Each structure stands twice: as structure tokens, then as C-alpha cells.
Amino acid sequence: MGKAQKKTGKGRLDKYYKLAKEQGYRARSAFKLIQLNKKYSFLESARCCIDLCAAPGGWLQVASKYMPVNSVIVGVDLVPIKPIPRVVTFASDITTPQCRNLIRNELKDWKADVVLHDGAPNVGTAWVQDAYSQSELVLMSMKLAAEFLVKGGTFVTKVFRSADYNNLIWVFKQLFGRVEATKPPSSRIVSAEIFVVCRDFLAPKQIDPKFFDPKHVFKDLSTSLPADDDKGTSSKNYQANVFQPEKKRRNRDGYNDGDYILFKKSGAAEFVRSQEPIAFLGSVNKITFETNEEKEWLMLDVTTPDVVANCDDLKVLGKGDFKTLVKWRTALREELGLEVKTKPTEEVTEIVEIVEEVDQEEEIQNELERLHAEAAARTKRERRRANEIRTRTIQRMQLQMTAPLDIGLEQSDAALRDGQEDIFDLNDATKLLRSKGGIKGFVNGEDADSESNSEVLGEDEDNELWDSEDERDKKVTELEAELDGMYDAYRDRLRELDAKYKVKEARKNNKEREEWQGIRQDDGDEGDSDEGSGDEGGYERIETARARAGEDSSSDESDEETEEGYNVGRLKRRRGEESDFTAPESKRARTIVKLDESKSHLSQVAKVWFSQTCFTGAEDDMAESEDEDVMDEDKELVPDDERRDEVDSSDDNDFEVVPQDDDDDADMWDVENGNEDGIRQAQIQKQGLLSAEAVTIAQQLVNREKTRTQLINDGFNRYSLNAKDGLPSWFLDDEEKHYKANIPVTKEAVAALRAKMRALDARPIKKIAEAKARKKFKAAQRLEKAMKKAEGVNATADMTEREKAKQIEKLMQKGMSTKKQKKEVKVVVAKGAHKGLKGRPKGIKGRYVMVDSRMKKEVRAKKRQEKASKKRKHA
Numbered sequence: 001m002g003k004a005q006k007k008t009g010k011g012r013l014d015k016y017y018k019l020a021k022e023q024g025y026r027a028r029s030a031f032k033l034i035q036l037n038k039k040y041s042f043l044e045s046a047r048c049c050i051d052l053c054a055a056p057g058g059w060l061q062v063a064s065k066y067m068p069v070n071s072v073i074v075g076v077d078l079v080p081i082k083p084i085p086r087v088v089t090f091a092s093d094i095t096t097p098q099c100r101n102l103i104r105n106e107l108k109d110w111k112a113d114v115v116l117h118d119g120a121p122n123v124g125t126a127w128v129q130d131a132y133s134q135s136e137l138v139l140m141s142m143k144l145a146a147e148f149l150v151k152g153g154t155f156v157t158k159v160f161r162s163a164d165y166n167n168l169i170w171v172f173k174q175l176f177g178r179v180e181a182t183k184p185p186s187s188r189i190v191s192a193e194i195f196v197v198c199r200d201f202l203a204p205k206q207i208d209p210k211f212f213d214p215k216h217v218f219k220d221l222s223t224s225l226p227a228d229d230d231k232g233t234s235s236k237n238y239q240a241n242v243f244q245p246e247k248k249r250r251n252r253d254g255y256n257d258g259d260y261i262l263f264k265k266s267g268a269a270e271f272v273r274s275q276e277p278i279a280f281l282g283s284v285n286k287i288t289f290e291t292n293e294e295k296e297w298l299m300l301d302v303t304t305p306d307v308v309a310n311c312d313d314l315k316v317l318g319k320g321d322f323k324t325l326v327k328w329r330t331a332l333r334e335e336l337g338l339e340v341k342t343k344p345t346e347e348v349t350e351i352v353e354i355v356e357e358v359d360q361e362e363e364i365q366n367e368l369e370r371l372h373a374e375a376a377a378r379t380k381r382e383r384r385r386a387n388e389i390r391t392r393t394i395q396r397m398q399l400q401m402t403a404p405l406d407i408g409l410e411q412s413d414a415a416l417r418d419g420q421e422d423i424f425d426l427n428d429a430t431k432l433l434r435s436k437g438g439i440k441g442f443v444n445g446e447d448a449d450s451e452s453n454s455e456v457l458g459e460d461e462d463n464e465l466w467d468s469e470d471e472r473d474k475k476v477t478e479l480e481a482e483l484d485g486m487y488d489a490y491r492d493r494l495r496e497l498d499a500k501y502k503v504k505e506a507r508k509n510n511k512e513r514e515e516w517q518g519i520r521q522d523d524g525d526e527g528d529s530d531e532g533s534g535d536e537g538g539y540e541r542i543e544t545a546r547a548r549a550g551e552d553s554s555s556d557e558s559d560e561e562t563e564e565g566y567n568v569g570r571l572k573r574r575r576g577e578e579s580d581f582t583a584p585e586s587k588r589a590r591t592i593v594k595l596d597e598s599k600s601h602l603s604q605v606a607k608v609w610f611s612q613t614c615f616t617g618a619e620d621d622m623a624e625s626e627d628e629d630v631m632d633e634d635k636e637l638v639p640d641d642e643r644r645d646e647v648d649s650s651d652d653n654d655f656e657v658v659p660q661d662d663d664d665d666a667d668m669w670d671v672e673n674g675n676e677d678g679i680r681q682a683q684i685q686k687q688g689l690l691s692a693e694a695v696t697i698a699q700q701l702v703n704r705e706k707t708r709t710q711l712i713n714d715g716f717n718r719y720s721l722n723a724k725d726g727l728p729s730w731f732l733d734d735e736e737k738h739y740k741a742n743i744p745v746t747k748e749a750v751a752a753l754r755a756k757m758r759a760l761d762a763r764p765i766k767k768i769a770e771a772k773a774r775k776k777f778k779a780a781q782r783l784e785k786a787m788k789k790a791e792g793v794n795a796t797a798d799m800t801e802r803e804k805a806k807q808i809e810k811l812m813q814k815g816m817s818t819k820k821q822k823k824e825v826k827v828v829v830a831k832g833a834h835k836g837l838k839g840r841p842k843g844i845k846g847r848y849v850m851v852d853s854r855m856k857k858e859v860r861a862k863k864r865q866e867k868a869s870k871k872r873k874h875a
């Protein structure tokens with residue numbers, strides 16, 4: 001089939017395709033017959049129809065729909081057609097006598113009113129061949145039509161626009177009174193098909209068999225090259241192929257006769273010697289170098305690799321490539337003496353010079369533009385980077401991860417242009433820091449005018465300062481402590497802002513955070529350091545951490561000790577153990593800040609508010625009263641001597657020390673892990689296994705897929721023996737989250753866990769559970785009351801046993817019944833005897849309510865009417 005555009009892709013599923021689907025037609029082609037019939041109305045009056053090449057049966061469906069009931073419809077195709085009601089189908093080749101016989105058997109001595117033919121040969125070969133076999137098929141269908149059509153009958157056929165078209169039309173006109181070619185709207189424009197409707201079959205008594213012989217009908221068909229008159233148009237087309245290679249050209253008039261092959265190759269010699277090189281380039285697909293002469297040309301300088309590559313596939317070339325080929329042809333022709341240069345050499349040289357000048361200027365211009373573009377891009381990049389840094393810093397500040405001092409250290413404003421001084425130059429800051437002996441000095445502002453000092457101090461002196469190992473370690477320790485402080489402050493802040501985080505922390509059942517507040521208290525001795533810390537975004541905390549690190553480092557001269565002290569301090573802080581801060585030496589104590597607990601419910605803003613001096617007294621009172629409460633509660637739990645200690649400490653510090661067991665290994669991580677294990681165990685006992693990994697392991701144990709020993713062995717992996725000493729808390733927190741063994745989980749485990757969660761979800765919500773509990777409680781109360789009453793009845797002396805039993809039964813029934821006895825309210829309509837009554841109507845006992853005889857709506861409507869009439873009167 002001739003296809004300028006493939007029917008695949010977007011165009012395939014057009015509106016007719018969708019309509020066909022909607023209306024239950026097997027093929028979109030059904031609409032072609034509908035539209036043809038709309039124009040020529042041949043189906044409505046037909047009683048017998050033969051559809052040649054009918055599969056899948058779209059046209060048959062239309063015929064059966066539009067033709068009168070009880071019509072005879074016969075469909076033939078090479079492929080079987082799925083049954084259609086009222087339609088007879090069979091599979092046969094319409095070009096064979098067997099098909100003719102089948103139709104004859106089916107029709108008996110009937111004649112067809114309409115013969116339809118929508119056949120298309122099974123395509124795939126060259127377009128010209130397709131068109132030819134289509135024409136042949138048309139001729140064959142016409143032969144059948146001539147045999148089976150009734151006089152005056154209609155033959156509808158599809159033909160392709162090709163050289164055979166006119167011959168076919170001529171033949172049709174010999175056999176039919178009226179012949180019209182039409183293209184229904186549903187036929188794709190890109191398709192070369194056209195439908196010919198031949199009406200008024202003449203039914204000649206004898207038809208010359210030559211009419212149906214392709215050799216005769218298409219005998220003009222020449223296998224020679226295109227005719228001369230065609231040559232002009234095709235040559236133009238070929239030229240256009242070169243000048244606008246990107247544009248696809250349609251062959252509306254069909255392809256040239258005899259031009260059978262779509263892929264053409266020609267020798268380079270033909271191109272070089274051709275008088276119409278452009279047309280040549282447009283007509284061939286490939287230029288070959290096969291002869292000896294052509295092979296020699298390949299060796300020439302003018303035949304560049306580009307030229308050779310271009311010759312390989314001309315259909316993919318652009319305009320520039322064609323130019324190269326034409327230039328190459330000219331150069332070759334000059335070399336071969338086929339073409340003589342017309343312009344004098346001097347002139348050419350002159351031109352070349354001019355071209356060079358222009359090129360140089362252009363080059364400079366281009367270079368300048370390139371440099372400009374590069375500079376602009378660089379500036380843009382730098383500005384973007386600066387903005388990013390600024391945004392990040394602001395974000396960090398908002399998260400309270402950055403103390404104002406850090407901004408100065410980090411920021412180097414990339415947006416500043418060359419030569420401009422950056423206030424926060426990192427190098428300057430570092431120098432300044434060094435001169436001040438580290439961040440601590442810088443922050444504390446011990447030496448505000450030390451800029452001059454830094455100038456005075458030479459590089460060597462600086463180095464000397466840093467050379468001291470002790471000093472350096474000290475600084476590192478301080479910095480680390482400071483970072484720890486910042487991290488803790490950040491987490492506090494996070495906890496305060498993020499409810500989920502709070503819940504997570506609570507779930508973890510990890511009390512270290514509260515204890516950490518206790519440390520702050522201890523550490524403080526400063527009284528109200530707590531109030532300020534949160535507001536300053538952890539600044540105080542950082543300061544405290546730094547100070548503590550300073551103390552640690554200063555108290556112990558040796559490096560080892562310093563480190564140890566620092567690490568222990570940090571470990572304790574993490575784990576919330578303050579044995580070295582407030583608790584008695586013999587006892588490891590956990591501090592619970594009572595007043596602060598209440599405060600921790602306040603927002604930071606509220607904390608700032610309450611930190612004002614006017615609240616100090618009130619706060620103390622609150623603390624006292626709260627302490628008393630707590631003391632009352634705890635008196636029962638805590639031994640006397642310990643209580644004394646607590647009272648002492650709480651007097652000073654507003655917190656209570658709850659003693660814990662002695663534990664020499666308090667500082668060891670293992671112990672904490674042990675506690676964690678205990679907590680976890682309790683949690684598992686209470687809630688069951690909560691992770692897919694745990695369920696998998698449990699299942700493996702139960703199914704004896706794994707033994708206990710194997711599990712223990714599995715526990716010793718690369719993640720199990722990591723030293724945690726000396727690592728900052730933020731790092732450990734991160735490790736806890738991400739650095740752990742990846743335990744495989746099974747589908748069954750996940751399913752079991754899901755089922756459990758579903759069961760949990762299915763449980764009633766808290767409110768319902770509460771309501772149920774309330775109900776139960778009330779029922780129990782009622783029963784208790786009834787029992788008491790029954791006891792009273794039983795104790796009464798002036799009642800017979802029988803009366804007592806009756807009474808008790810009644811009482812118990814009342815007490816057991818869950819139904820709430822509603823007091824009945826009688827509705828009394830205020831009409832008749834009850835109209836205008838004041839007080840209880842006669843004969844009504846118990847609770848009652850008087851209602852108006854009219855409905856609310858009626859009363860309102862009445863009022864509305866009255867209002868309207870009043871208005872009318874006023875007007």
C-alpha cells in the first residue's frame with residue numbers, strides 16, 4: 001500500500017478508531033462504507049450483497065445494519081471471519097475459481113444488488129508492486145461483480161492512485177452507467193486509496209475477457225524509465241530533495257512507471273559526469289566507488305572522509321552535506337579537466353584575503369563574546385553559591401545549630417566582587433582566632449583589640465602557639481565539647497518543636513534527656529541558667545559545654561586524663577548519669593527536675609516571659625508547693641536517710657534526687673545496653689514483637705531453622721564490636737539509626753506483623769473504649785446499689801418472706817437492666833377542651849407537654865401573610 005505516512009503511531013488511533021470501538025464495529029473502515037452509503041444510498045434498497053475481501057467484517061456489519069432484514073449477505077476473505085448475525089462467510093481467495101463456485105453455491109440463482117470490494121493485497125513489497133497487485137485484485141473483484149451483479153447493480157471498489165488508475169476507470173466505464181471516484185472523510189488523507197462507486201451495471205450479455213486480463217488492461221505499463229513529461233516534475237522533486245532534505249514529499253500522482261525500487265545506488269562517475277548533479281543527488285540513496293577510476297578518486301585529497309561518509313547514505317544528509325558533495329564534484333571535474341575555472345587567479349586570491357580579514361575580525365569578536373559569556377556564567381555561579389551558603393546558614397540558625405559566632409567563621413561572601421573586602425573572610429577569622437588562642441578567646445571577648453596583636457604576631461609565633469600538642473588537644477576538646485553542646489541544644493529545640501520526635505523519645509523510654517536537664521542544673525550552680533538556655537538557641541548550653549570542657553581540661557594537666565575526663569563527662573551526659581555532679585558519692589543518683597518538668601511544658605516564649613524577675617518569687621512558691629507534693633508522694637518510697645539528702649539537695653536546686661543502686665560500672669556503655677535490653681524485654685512482653693526482623697528471628701527459632709547458638713553467633717558481626725568511646729553524641733545517634741546489620745525479613749513475618757497491626761487498628765478508639773468502661777462502671781454501681789437495697793429489704797422485719805423475695809427480685813431486675821428508663825412525657829394538643837388551658841389539663845397524669853394544634857410552618861406562614869398584608873395597607 002502506498003503510504004506517505006505510517007498508520008502506526010499517534011495518527012492510528014484517530015476519532016474513527018474510537019468511534020468504531022464505541023459502536024462495536026470490528027474495523028474503523030466500517031465508517032468508509034457508512035459514508036459511501038450516505039452519499040450513494042445503495043445498501044437500503046439492496047436484497048443481496050457480496051463483500052469481497054471482507055475480514056475482519058466491518059463492512060459486513062454495516063451491510064447487515066443498513067440492508068433490509070432477511071437480505072442475503074455473503075462475505076469472503078483469505079482469512080476466516082468471525083460469525084456475524086445474518087451473514088454467511090467463508091475463507092477463500094477471490095482470484096480463484098473455487099471462490100466463485102462457493103459464492104455461486106451460496107446465492108444459487110440469485111443476483112447481487114451490491115458487490116463490495118475493500119481488498120488490499122498483503123503488502124510489504126515495493127510500493128509500485130503493491131499498487132499493481134491492488135489493481136489486479138480490483139480487476140478480479142470486478143470480474144466476480146460482473147458475474148453476480150444484477151442489472152443496475154452497484155459495485156464499490158477501492159483502488160490506489162497509480163498509473164493503473166485511469167485504465168481501471170476506463171474499464172469500469174465500459175461496464176457501468178455511472179462511475180464516480182470519491183474519498184470518504186474517514187479514509188486517511190495520507191492513504192493513497194480512493195473508492196470508486198460504479199452504479200447502473202449494464203449487464204452486457206457478453207463481456208470480452210480482455211477486460212479482466214491485467215496484461216491487457218494495464219498493457220501501457222512500461223518498465224522503462226519515467227516518461228519525458230514526467231521527468232520534468234520528478235526532476236524538480238529530486239532537486240527539492242536536495243534543497244530541502246528535511247521536508248517529506250508525497251507522491252500524489254503515484255510513483256514513476258518502471259521506477260520499481262525504492263533504494264537506488266549509483267557510481268560516483270555518474271554523479272561527476274552528470275549534467276544535473278542536484279537532481280542526481282535527490283534521486284539516489286548511495287554513491288558508490290566501485291570502478292577502478294572511482295577507486296582512484298578515493299585516493300585524492302579532495303575526497304575527504306566527509307565526502308566518502310556523505311556518499312554512503314544520501315537520504316540522511318543536510319543541505320550543508322549536499323553542498324560539500326557538489327563542491328567535491330566541481331573540484332574533481334576541474335582536476336579531470338571536465339570543468340575550466342573561469343575566474344582569474346588573482347581575483348580569487350584577493351577574495352581569499354578579504355575572507356581571511358573578515359575571519360580574523362570575526363574570530364576576535366567570537367573570542368570576546370566567549371570571554372564575556374564565561375565571566376557572566378562565573379559571576380552567576382558565584383552568586384548562586386553565595387545565596388546557597390546564606391540560605392543554609394539561616395536554616396541552621398533557625399534550627400539553632402549555629403551560634404552567631406559560627407556565621408562569621410563560615411561565611412565568605414562569594415557575591416562580593418574582586419577587590420571588595422569581605423567582612424567575614426574565613427582566613428581573617430582563622431588568623432584572628434589563632435591570635436586569640438582559639439574560639440574560646442574569641443567568643444569570650446577577652447581581647448577585643450587583638451587585631452593589632454595578630455598583626456604584631458608573626459606567622460612563626462602563631463605556629464609556635466599551635467605547635468604545642470597540649471594546647472592543640474585542649475582546643476580540639478573545647479571545640480568538640482562546644483559542638484556537643486550545640487547538638488544537644490539542637491535536639492532540645494527539635495524535641496520542643498516536633499511532637500513526633502517527642503513521642504519517639506518517649507517510646508524509646510530513654511530518660512537520658514531529662515537527666516541531661518538535671519546535669520544542666522547541677523552544672524549550673526548558676527541558678528537560672530536553665531531559663532535562658534532555650535531562648536538563646538542553646539548558646540548558653542554551648543557556653544556551658546565549652547566551660548565544662550575548659551574545666552576538665554584545665555583541672556587535669558595530662559592529656560590522657562583530660563581526654564578521659566572529657567569522654568566520661570560526655571558519656572555521662574549522654575546517659576544522664578550525674579554521679580560526679582550532685583549525687584552522693586556512694587550512690588549513683590538520677591536527678592529529676594521537678595520544677596523544670598512543669599516548665600518544660602511551656603514554650604520557649606513562655607520561658608522567656610517567666611524568666612523575668614517579677615516571677616522569681618512566684619516560681620519559688622510554685623517550686624516549694626510542688627516539692628511538698630512530690631515529697632508527700634515519695635516519702636513512702638524513699639528511705640529516711642536518703643530522703644534527708646534529697647531534701648537538702650532539693651532545697652538548693654529545686655530538684656529531687658532519686659537514689660539508684662550502686663553500680664561501679666556505671667560509666668560503661670554495656671551496662672546501659674543492659675538496661676536498654678531490660679526495657680526492651682519489658683516492652684516486648686507488653687506489646688509483643690514490633691519489628692519484622694524480630695518476628696523473622698522468632699519464627700526461625702520456632703521452626704528450628706536457626707538455633708540459639710547460631711543467633712548468638714550472628715550477633716557477632718561487623719557492627720557489634722564498635723568502640724563508642726570518644727565519639728560525639730550526634731555521631732552515635734546517627735550510627736544508631738543507620739549503622740546496623742541488615743537482618744533479612746521473610747514475607748511471613750511481614751504478613752504476621754501486618755495482621756497484628758490490623759488487629760490493633762481494628763480495636764475501638766479510645767473514646768469508645770472509655771464510653772464502654774463508663775457504661776460498665778455505671779452498671780456495676782447500679783448493681784451495688786440494688787444489692788444494698790436488697791439487703792435493707794431482707795433486714796426488714798415487717799415483711800413476709802414471699803414479699804421480701806418479690807421486692808428483692810424487682811430491685812435486682814432494676815439494678816441489672818442496662819436500659820435507661822426514660823420518663824414518659826405526654827403530648828397534649830391545645831385544642832378542644834384543652835384550648836387556652838392554664839395548668840395541668842384534666843385527666844393527664846405524670847409529665848406532660850402542651851403543644852399548639854398548628855404546625856410550626858403554618859404559624860410562620862400565617863405570620864408572614866399578616867406582615868405582607870400590613871405592608872400593603874401602609875402602601
Ligand SMILES: C[S@@+](CC[C@H](N)C(=O)[O-])C[C@H]1O[C@@H](n2cnc3c(N)ncnc32)[C@H](O)[C@@H]1O
Pocket residue numbers: 026027029030052053054055056057058059060076077078079092093094095118119120121122137
Ligand atoms: C482492508 S481489509 C478489508 C477490511 C474490511 N472491509 C472490513 O471492513 O473489515 C483487506 C482484506 O483483504 C483481504 N485480501 C487480500 N487479498 C485477498 C484475496 N486475494 N482474496 C481474499 N481476500 C483478500 C485481506 O485478507 C484483508 O483482510
